[in-house]
Amino acid sequence: QVQLVQSGAEVKKPGASVKVSCKASGYTFTSFDVSWVRQVTGQGLEWMGWINPNNGNTGYAEKFQGRVTITRDISRTTSYMELSGLRSNDTAIYYCVRERGGFDPWGQGTLVTVSS
Amino acid sequence: QSALTQPASVSGSPGQSITISCTGTSSDIGYYKFVSWYQQHPGQAPKLLIYEVSNRPSGVSDRFSGSRSGDTAYLTISGLQTEDEADYYCSSYTTTTTVLFGGGTRLTVL
Numbered sequence: 001q002v003q004l005v006q007s008g009a010e011v012k013k014p015g016a017s018v019k020v021s022c023k024a025s026g027y028t029f030t031s032f033d034v035s036w037v038r039q040v041t042g043q044g045l046e047w048m049g050w051i052n053p054n055n056g057n058t059g060y061a062e063k064f065q066g067r068v069t070i071t072r073d074i075s076r077t078t079s080y081m082e083l084s085g086l087r088s089n090d091t092a093i094y095y096c097v098r099e100r101g102g103f104d105p106w107g108q109g110t111l112v113t114v115s116s
Numbered sequence: 117q118s119a120l121t122q123p124a125s126v127s128g129s130p131g132q133s134i135t136i137s138c139t140g141t142s143s144d145i146g147y148y149k150f151v152s153w154y155q156q157h158p159g160q161a162p163k164l165l166i167y168e169v170s171n172r173p174s175g176v177s178d179r180f181s182g183s184r185s186g187d188t189a190y191l192t193i194s195g196l197q198t199e200d201e202a203d204y205y206c207s208s209y210t211t212t213t214t215v216l217f218g219g220g221t222r223l224t225v226l
Contacts, residue, residue: 037217044119044205044217044219044220045154045162045205045217046217047207047214047215047216047217059213059214060214061214095161100167101150101167101168101171102150102153102154102164102166102173103154103162103207104163104167105164106161106162106163
C-alpha cells in the first residue's frame with residue numbers, strides 16, 4: 001500500500017538544524033509532489049514547502065524562506081526537510097504528505113523539540 | 117499570506133447536518149479547483165476527506181461532501197455521528213504556487 005514513513009523524534013538546541021526524512025513506498029516516487037506540513041501542539045496545520053521529486057524543483061512558504069530546504073534522493077525514494085536556526089517555537093510535529101489533488105497519504109509525523 | 121478563514125467551532129446533534137465554511141480570496145479558493153478538506157482526531161495525523169472541491173477519495177463516507185461558491189468553500193457532513201467529532205481543516209493552492217490551510221474548526225457532536 002502507499003505509505004510515507006518518517007524518521008524518529010529529535011531534540012535540538014536553539015540555533016541548531018534538524019533534518020527529517022520521509023521514505024515513500026507503494027507508488028512511483030517521481031510521479032507525485034511531496035509537501036511538508038507542521039503542527040505546533042494544540043494549533044493548526046501550517047504548510048512549509050514542496051518538492052517535485054522528478055526534477056527537484058521546490059517552493060517554500062514565505063515564512064520559512066531562507067530557513068527550510070527540501071531535497072530528495074530518488075534512489076532511496078526519500079524526501080528530506082531541513083530546518084535551520086531552530087527556535088523554541090519551532091517545536092512541533094512535522095509531516096510529509098504526497099500531493100495527489102489533495103494531501104494523501106500523510107506520514108506518521110516527526111516530533112521535533114527545541115529546548116536548551 | 118493569511119490563513120484561510122474557518123469558524124473556530126461548530127456543533128450538532130447525532131443525525132443532523134452541519135456545514136463548515138472556509139473563506140479565502142480570488143487568489144486561492146476563488147481561482148483554483150485544488151481545494152481540500154481534512155479530518156483530524158486527537159493524536160492522529162490528518163486524513164483527506166475531500167479533494168478538488170468536491171471529490172471524495174475511495175473509502176470516505178458519502179456523508180461528507182464539498183462545494184464552493186466564489187471565494188468560499190464548504191464542507192457538509194450529513195447524518196452526524198459521534199465519531200465525526202474532530203478538527204477539520206480546509207486547504208487551497210494559491211496563485212503564488214504555495215498552499216494555505218484554514219485555522220481549523222472543532223466539531224462537537226452533542
